[in-house]
Amino acid sequence: MLHSSTAKVTQLQLAELDVDRSLNCYLTDMGTIDRVPVKAYLVDAGGYRYLVDTGAPDEDYCRQWHRALVPGSRRDLVQVLLEQGAESLDGVILTHLHWDHAGNLDALDPAVPVFVQRAELAYAVSPLPLHRRGYDHLRSGKDHMPPWAGRELHLLDGDSVLAGGIRLIHTPGHSPGSQCVLVREHGGELAALAGDTVPTVRNWADQIPCGIHVSIADWYASMRRLREVATAVYPGHGDKVHTDSLSPASFEPPGYLLDRGHGVRQHS
Ligand SMILES: [Zn+2]
Numbered sequence: 007m008l009h010s011s012t013a014k015v016t017q018l019q020l021a022e023l024d025v026d027r028s029l030n031c032y033l034t035d036m037g038t039i040d041r042v043p044v045k046a047y048l049v050d051a052g053g054y055r056y057l058v059d060t061g062a063p064d065e066d067y068c069r070q071w072h073r074a075l076v077p078g079s080r081r082d083l084v085q086v087l088l089e090q091g092a093e094s095l096d097g098v099i100l101t102h103l104h105w106d107h108a109g110n111l112d113a114l115d116p117a118v119p120v121f122v123q124r125a126e127l128a129y130a131v132s133p134l135p136l137h138r139r140g141y142d143h144l145r146s147g148k149d150h151m152p153p154w155a156g157r158e159l160h161l162l163d164g165d166s167v168l169a170g171g172i173r174l175i176h177t178p179g180h181s182p183g184s185q186c187v188l189v190r191e192h193g194g195e196l197a198a199l200a201g202d203t204v205p206t207v208r209n210w211a212d213q214i215p216c217g218i219h220v221s222i223a224d225w226y227a228s229m230r231r232l233r234e235v236a237t238a239v240y241p242g243h244g245d246k247v248h249t250d251s252l253s254p255a256s257f258e259p260p261g262y263l264l265d266r267g268h269g270v271r272q273h274s
Pocket residue numbers: 102104107180202
């Protein structure tokens with residue numbers, strides 16, 4: 007049954023990145039650099055323990071193939087899990103397969119099931135050229151592979167419920183197979199662990215998609231879904247926020263003014 011148990015969410019900060027604000031917030035404040043965390047989460051629910059996202063690869067790898075981490079900011083995922091008493095996991099949920107969310111997968115027990123949307127894997131193995139780098143796509147003459155390659159993945163087709171009452175909702179936009187993890191926290195709050203569907207609080211507050219996206223229209227539709235179900239959001243690169251503490255986000259679909267009779271009169 008959905009949400010038959012409450013969940014405990016533990017935030018894990020695995021690294022920091024200095025990024026242009028427009029990378030996280032489309033066309034916003036270009037040239038302004040923000041220092042943002044790379045996050046993962048432990049979710050304990052109904053006797054099951056899940057890790058949501060797995061952080062960024064090691065510093066040399068990031069510098070060579072992606073973006074340099076803030077020096078000294080990276081923490082070893084396995085060590086962090088041990089410190090949290092999470093010696094074993096019942097599953098790993100990947101919000102999507104970008105390098106800073108699905109790194110370190112190869113450091114985890116291969117027997118632990120990994121849950122990812124089928125649409126995400128399909129895109130990750132053959133993305134548009136613009137998005138190849140984000141997926142560690144195998145490029146000619148560069149012999150490195152993404153950490154999820156060669157690993158058995160449990161592929162999901164849209165919304166799903168995992169053991170322990172963990173609900174996953176498919177929220178395309180940032181990537182085709184982005185998903186959010188929906189948990190009912192102690193106290194009754196329904197929180198969404200959003201990955202890069204909501205990379206920072208600003209994306210929700212100002213209704214701006216991530217600078218990296220495959221479909222802005224899909225993103226707004228996903229946000230309307232999130233607004234319906236979640237009363238709190240854990241951004242992929244920010245701190246938890248209660249959605250009702252922000253100005254009411256509308257995420258209106260295109261044409262909404264016409265729907266309300268504010269549009270230009272049309273000949274029929
Ligand atoms: Zn991403």
